[in-house]
Amino acid sequence: MSKPFPASPVSVLGLGMMGSALAAALLDAGHPVTVWNRSAAKTGPLVAQGATPAETVTDAVAASPLVIVCFTTNDNVGETLAAVDLTGKTLVNLTNGTPAQARALALRARKQGASYLDGGIMAVPQMIATPGAYVLYSGDEQAYETHRPTLAALGGTQWVGTDPGRAALHDIALLTGMYGMFIGVAQAFALVRTENITATEFAEPLHAWVSAMLGGVVPGVAAAVDSGQHLTDVSSLGINQAAFSNFIDTYDDQGVSPELFVPFQKLLDRSVAEGHAADGLSRLVDLLKK
Numbered sequence: 001m002s003k004p005f006p007a008s009p010v011s012v013l014g015l016g017m018m019g020s021a022l023a024a025a026l027l028d029a030g031h032p033v034t035v036w037n038r039s040a041a042k043t044g045p046l047v048a049q050g051a052t053p054a055e056t057v058t059d060a061v062a063a064s065p066l067v068i069v070c071f072t073t074n075d076n077v078g079e080t081l082a083a084v085d086l087t088g089k090t091l092v093n094l095t096n097g098t099p100a101q102a103r104a105l106a107l108r109a110r111k112q113g114a115s116y117l118d119g120g121i122m123a124v125p126q127m128i129a130t131p132g133a134y135v136l137y138s139g140d141e142q143a144y145e146t147h148r149p150t151l152a153a154l155g156g157t158q159w160v161g162t163d164p165g166r167a168a169l170h171d172i173a174l175l176t177g178m179y180g181m182f183i184g185v186a187q188a189f190a191l192v193r194t195e196n197i198t199a200t201e202f203a204e205p206l207h208a209w210v211s212a213m214l215g216g217v218v219p220g221v222a223a224a225v226d227s228g229q230h231l232t233d234v235s236s237l238g239i240n241q242a243a244f245s246n247f248i249d250t251y252d253d254q255g256v257s258p259e260l261f262v263p264f265q266k267l268l269d270r271s272v273a274e275g276h277a278a279d280g281l282s283r284l285v286d287l288l289k290k
Contacts, residue, residue, distance in 0.1 A: 007031040008150055011064040013057060013080070014095070015042040017125045019070035022094070022154055025129035027051060029153035036060035038080075058084050066147050067114075070094045074101040078108065087113030090143045092151070094119040094135065098172070099165030106139055106164035115143035118164045120171025123155060134158055138166035181210065183260050187251075194254040224282035232280030240281065241268040 007030040012023040015037035023046050026033045035043050036054040043053040054060035061067050061084050071077050074097035081091075091114045093105060102118040109116035116139045123133035133155030137144050141162055144151075151157050160166045188206055189199040224230050244265050251258040267284060276283045 008066065008147075009034065009064040010150060011036070011054070011060045011067045012051075012070070013037075013060055013067065014070040014072075014076075015046065016070065016072065018094075018121065018128075020046060021125035021128040022068060022070060023051060024049060025153050026150070028129065029150075031150065031153065032064075034060050034063040057081070061086065061089060064089075066090050066092065066150060068092045068094060073097065074105060077105060081109075081112075085112070089113070090115045090117065090140070090147055092117045092119055092137075092147070094121055096120070096171065097168055099163075099168045102138075102165045102168045103163070115140040116164060117144055117147075118167045120167045120174075121154075122171070122174060128154055130155070136160050136167040136170050138162065138168075139164040184210070187256070187260055190256045191251065191254060194256060221280075221282045221285070224280060225285045230276070230279035230283040230286075232278075232282075234280060236277060237268060237271045237279050237281065237283060238277030241265075241272045241277070244268055 009032040010026050011034040012019060012026065013036050015023065015035060019037070020042070023033050023035050027046070027049050033046070033051045034054050035046050035051045036057050036059070037043055040053070040055075043051070047053050052063070054063060057080055061081075065088070067086075067089050069077055069081075069091065071080070072095070074093070074095050077093055077095050086109060091109050093102070093116070097118075106116040106118065117137050118139050120136040121128075121133075122136065123130075127133040134157065135151065135155055136158050137151070138159070138161045141159070144157075144159060148157055160170050185206065189202065192202045193199065244261075247261060248258045248265060251261070267287060271277075271279070271283060271287055274287070276287075
């Protein structure tokens with residue numbers, strides 16, 4: 001019976017909550033892991049789990065063919081790796097950033113001799129290596145295919161294209177939906193608590209309503225946006241505009257700031273002023289273009 005090939009070594013740079021979770025998952029999957037952090041003390045828990053600490057970022061990069069970076073900002077990535085020899089390495093940048101930043105870092109990495117993958121982590125640290133976690137990847141497709149088995153230790157892998165900025169675009173778009181949901185949840189809780197209704201008491205009907213609406217609305221809006229057919233038999237922009245002032249008035253009457261929702265009122269007003277009163281809410285997607 002042949003012995004399995006040993007797991008490939010990986011270096012992880014940046015040991016905040018997410019970076020530490022990534023390194024721990026790789027260790028659990030049997031990979032030799034070298035870790036580095038600007039504050040060396042953060043390497044301690046991972047070293048206790050079997051990781052090898054690197055004294056310098058140069059040492060960390062040299063230790064493995066695959067280098068995973070998870071810093072606070074992409075400026076940190078550029079500054080930290082500016083003088084490091086990346087020849088022959090695959091750099092996987094899992095730092096949250098913009099598509100433009102990802103493209104710039106990909107160009108810099110190639111000039112330094114490395115293959116570049118940008119990634120968007122769709123999980124919180126506690127979800128890493130669980131079935132619910134996945135990571136979006138874009139950039140060098142050959143590097144992705146080569147290292148995909150290793151990257152799978154972090155969660156599901158989803159390839160979104162050879163444009164290095166595509167993963168960041170998907171990441172920001174998905175997080176936009178999440179923050180939009182949270183804005184609504186926060187406003188709803190603030191509103192009901194003005195009448196001594198607890199957030200816990202209101203959570204179940206709110207969750208059920210939002211879940212039902214997401215399941216029914218998102219596919220329909222997507223189809224309307226892609227087809228350019230925005231007429232609706234559900235709820236027109238004209239009707240929404242006429243009703244939305246009730247939301248703002250209620251917030252004011254109940255002593256809740258309307259600042260999260262005033263911009264939406266302005267967009268509804270503009271949509272009607274520009275002649276789209278008969279269209280559905282999907283028309284707003286086009287109106288958001290600058």
